[in-house]
Amino acid sequence: MNDSPSLARTPLYDEHLRLGARMVPFSGWEMPVHYSSIVEEHRAVRQAAGLFDVSHMGEFMVTGPGALDYLEGLVPNAVGRLEPGQALYSQICLPDGGTLDDLLIYRRSASDADPSYMVVVNAGTRPKDWAWFEDHLPTDGSVTLRDLSAATALIAIQGPQALAILATLTTAPLMDITYYHAVEGSVANIPCLISRTGYTGEDGFELYHAAEAAPQLWRAFLAAGAPAGLLPAGLGARDTLRLEAGYCLYDHELTEAISPLEADLGWSVRLKKGHDFIGRAALWQQKDAGIARRRIGLVLRQRAVPRAGMAILAPDAGEAQATDTIIGTLTSGTLSITLNQPIAMGYVPPQFAVPGTMLAVDVRGRSVPAEVVTLPFYKRPATNA
């Protein structure tokens, strides 16, 4: 099962095998789904810390005097507002407003004359993203695009102990790195871009570094973090953690048929940013006319395990379940490990998207009552940090 030659491997592949990981195909990559168990790894991230290999993500460098103008034309968020070292979340939209991918953009250079940006994209979408970025390059040569994905590894450390563990491996001023900011620094003697970002709902960091140094950095983290309860964590826990945190996963909550406005990501869409971008007219129209459906969170009120693809039902005025009408579809679902209740995300027409609305989910022919709730399902306890 583990010898499909067509799947790509990260620089940490051998480390995963050594740790006894269960490897699975994911977006063309052979990735660890879990090492011990998803439940154990999920709890480690919520209570202590987890270490993730996310080197399958893609990194594009965008440089040259036209870089800012080019990026502003490709994404709905306001790239021009970034300070050096700051990151933002955005999408790439199609002309009709659908989502080609969602991504992070880091401003790397402090110089306005010689700007450079790093764009971080999803693994499965990297080929089509790259083609899109190339196709939209200005013809005047003012922008240079480089794909650094193969040369770049990415390790994430997430959880309430993440900062303390990372602090044992670096002299970088971690307390000064605020959320969605990054600094260059040496971690375990390896040059890294240390970014206070993540996909788990916990505090944590993501470290971009040279691919060949990844095994050394990985081992340094496991050794430094073991006393604090750090566990290596796979894609299984990554998915259950991000779902509790209400984050979109591309190909589930976001697709080429779903706009960021429908996905309730309007906070990241800057229609008035003063620069046209692909999809802007369509998104304006959606905003003016009203969207046809909206992403919601659901908590099921009976024990069941919701899954992507299950139908969302609106109970009709009467109580007869046989007349329930299908109003939408789940895009993700699980039994929340932290909350011990079934949670799901999906899309419904806006009139059903109001928190408190009682809907139902069709779980293999059984209509299970489900309440629309405000996202996220899980919010970490406030700290003084």
Added chain:
Amino acid sequence: MAELHHPAELRYTKTDEWVRREGDIAYLGITDYAQDQLGDIVNLEVAWDEAGTGTVRRERAFGNIDSVKASSELVSPISGTIIAFNDVLQTAPETINTDPYGTGWILSVRLTDPAEVDALLSGEEYLAYLRERDH
């Protein structure tokens, strides 16, 4: 899968269930291989009526098992009348992960035809089948 456990005294199916026969009563559950593939088991749904009228039929689905990452049908290896659903699994479905052949049994059934059990795979046959299936 060498480290997985498949007791010789049980009988197995190609859909990864096991049967332990005690006279005309059978206990059934899912195999060590199945629980290992599923990972953390979080829920079971078994279609039976607690009034005691539930039946299972050989090679027919009788319920569903969910782990964190996957959902799978439960298929009955044998035909009969359900005696009991293992109550432990209502509150602690993860018992199947830790003890799939013991306290993690799923149903006890009064067999319609005890000879059905003899037609199932032996431990050795099941293991050979798994090796073949994974290649």
